[in-house]
Amino acid sequence: MATPSMAANARRDGRQGNQLRPPAMDLRPLLRADGSARFRFGDSAVVAAVFGPREPRSRHRELFDRATLEIVVRPAVGIPGPKERQMEAHLARQLEHVVLSTEYPRTQISVVVQLSSCDGSVAACAANAAALALLDAGVAMRATALSVAVAVKQTGGSPVLWLDPTAAEEAQCESLVTLAVDSSRNQLVSNISSGAALDAATWASCIEAGAKSCKVLEAFMRMSLQKRLETFLKPS
Amino acid sequence: MDAELLQRFNPEEFYRHFLADGLRPDGRQLRQSRAAELRKGALGSACGSASLRLGRSSVLAGVRAELATEEALGRVEVSVELPALAGALFREKHRALGLMSFLSNTLTELLNSPAVFDPAQLAVQKEVCWMLNVHILCLNYDGNAFDLCLLAAIAALEDTRLPALMAESGEVPRLAVAAPGSELVAEARQLALLARPLPTTFAQMPGGQWVLDPCAAEESLGASVSLCLVEGRWLVFHQGGGADAGRFLEELMPLARGEMSKLTRLLEN
Numbered sequence: 001m002a003t004p005s006m007a008a009n010a011r012r013d014g015r016q017g018n019q020l021r022p023p024a025m026d027l028r029p030l031l032r033a034d035g036s037a038r039f040r041f042g043d044s045a046v047v048a049a050v051f052g053p054r055e056p057r058s059r060h061r062e063l064f065d066r067a068t069l070e071i072v073v074r075p076a077v078g079i080p081g082p083k084e085r086q087m088e089a090h091l092a093r094q095l096e097h098v099v100l101s102t103e104y105p106r107t108q109i110s111v112v113v114q115l116s117s118c119d120g121s122v123a124a125c126a127a128n129a130a131a132l133a134l135l136d137a138g139v140a141m142r143a144t145a146l147s148v149a150v151a152v153k154q155t156g157g158s159p160v161l162w163l164d165p166t167a168a169e170e171a172q173c174e175s176l177v178t179l180a181v182d183s184s185r186n187q188l189v190s191n192i193s194s195g196a197a198l199d200a201a202t203w204a205s206c207i208e209a210g211a212k213s214c215k216v217l218e219a220f221m222r223m224s225l226q227k228r229l230e231t232f233l234k235p236s
Numbered sequence: 237m238d239a240e241l242l243q244r245f246n247p248e249e250f251y252r253h254f255l256a257d258g259l260r261p262d263g264r265q266l267r268q269s270r271a272a273e274l275r276k277g278a279l280g281s282a283c284g285s286a287s288l289r290l291g292r293s294s295v296l297a298g299v300r301a302e303l304a305t306e307e308a309l310g311r312v313e314v315s316v317e318l319p320a321l322a323g324a325l326f327r328e329k330h331r332a333l334g335l336m337s338f339l340s341n342t343l344t345e346l347l348n349s350p351a352v353f354d355p356a357q358l359a360v361q362k363e364v365c366w367m368l369n370v371h372i373l374c375l376n377y378d379g380n381a382f383d384l385c386l387l388a389a390i391a392a393l394e395d396t397r398l399p400a401l402m403a404e405s406g407e408v409p410r411l412a413v414a415a416p417g418s419e420l421v422a423e424a425r426q427l428a429l430l431a432r433p434l435p436t437t438f439a440q441m442p443g444g445q446w447v448l449d450p451c452a453a454e455e456s457l458g459a460s461v462s463l464c465l466v467e468g469r470w471l472v473f474h475q476g477g478g479a480d481a482g483r484f485l486e487e488l489m490p491l492a493r494g495e496m497s498k499l500t501r502l503l504e505n
């Protein structure tokens with residue numbers, strides 16, 4: 001069987017197959033939230049805000065031994081639909097794993113994710129923004145799980161992988177894999193396939209490519225956070 | 237401590253005791269699925285229907301066919317409903333809605349994919365075609381919603397027989413379900429899938445072991461992954477938990493492949 005390749009030729013913006021769009025992050029763009037972050041991959045941008053840990057608004061949300069996580073995803077235009085609800089559920093499962101919720105019993109942590117411009121890999125962007133906002137709010141987490149998307153295009157011979165696809169590239173490709181990786185433990189935190197099914201080897205190379213770029217993304221995040229956290233890191 | 241108390245207050249420890257012996261609290265082995273019971277044609281009023289039980293989980297699926305005009309191609313629309321009746325877990329609306337949208341979206345996409353379903357069989361005339369609404373209602377929830385809903389949807393679609401049509405004269409001529417003895421425009425026909433997408437779900441236990449066909453208590457302990465095999469290729473839905481991707485490839489995918497013959501037998505009887 002032909003191995004999946006990361007050919008450069010056909011990408012419209014001239015990127016290599018394994019090249020991310022330039023990521024950008026901005027901590028605390030919103031001043032009234034307990035923590036907030038903006039994350040972008042090229043033209044896809046998402047803002048996330050975290051409120052809490054605080055007292056839950058209703059009693060039945062309160063869990064005696066841990067915090068309740070509430071995720072709200074708002075689309076760029078219009079009212080939330082099934083797609084946003086699915087994203088909410090997915091983020092909730094992922095963040096429940098990442099956040100050390102037993103540290104904050106009987107509280108609620110709300111994460112509000114506002115999609116502000118959608119040009120492909122939106123789910124990955126949203127997950128990254130949410131993770132950064134939680135980091136900014138100082139919520140205890142067991143891992144930094146960052147997220148990327150990989151699109152797979154079936155050509156005659158071997159399938160072609162495109163990392164971090166734009167909306168136009170997503171439309172051209174048959175399948176899309178969105179994954180989150182905890183790079184320090186080298187663990188897959190979540191993986192959602194959509195579109196056509198993939199054979200095992202192609203899926204494995206998607207995961208490998210995704211894991212590599214999550215590492216790169218984490219290094220980038222560390223670099224951008226260094227400035228902000230300097231005051232904390234400096235020995236007194 | 238009392239076993240029931242331990243299960244409630246420290247489920248991880250409770251499970252660890254069992255897993256050490258290679259068993260699960262309901263008496264199953266780690267790689268053993270629950271008894272499945274499928275009944276096709278469970279509803280008289282739908283074009284096709286099926287009810288499926290998997291241990292204590294049970295769902296009911298019905299297909300309603302509607303004539304649509306000015307649509308180029310027919311489609312399958314799946315909607316999954318998890319009412320509070322099915323389990324206390326869904327009393328919280330927000331949580332239930334998330335799982336419902338995930339299942340509805342994923343199954344709709346899966347059943348409309350060109351490898352699985354040929355929309356040409358829904359065509360009636362130029363610009364008239366059938367739209368299929370698959371409604372899945374969960375009656376009792378005890379884990380493994382993905383397998384349950386997908387298998388029920390497949391069984392209901394395979395049970396579906398589209399009614400014969402006749403032309404109805406009136407102010408606006410239109411098509412209607414044929415009365416006996418009338419002149420037919422389209423014959424009644426049975427639906428068929430090009431390939432069956434077959435699902436297998438695993439949940440991760442505290443010790444890092446994966447168990448097949450998890451019940452609700454096992455799902456709440458950590459990550460779960462649903463693998464769906466479509467014509468020898470995989471769709472992977474893994475949510476909420478750290479896992480080694482290598483184990484998916486080496487351990488879970490061969491196991492899931494081994495389950496296929498059992499699922500095919502279930503759907504074919």
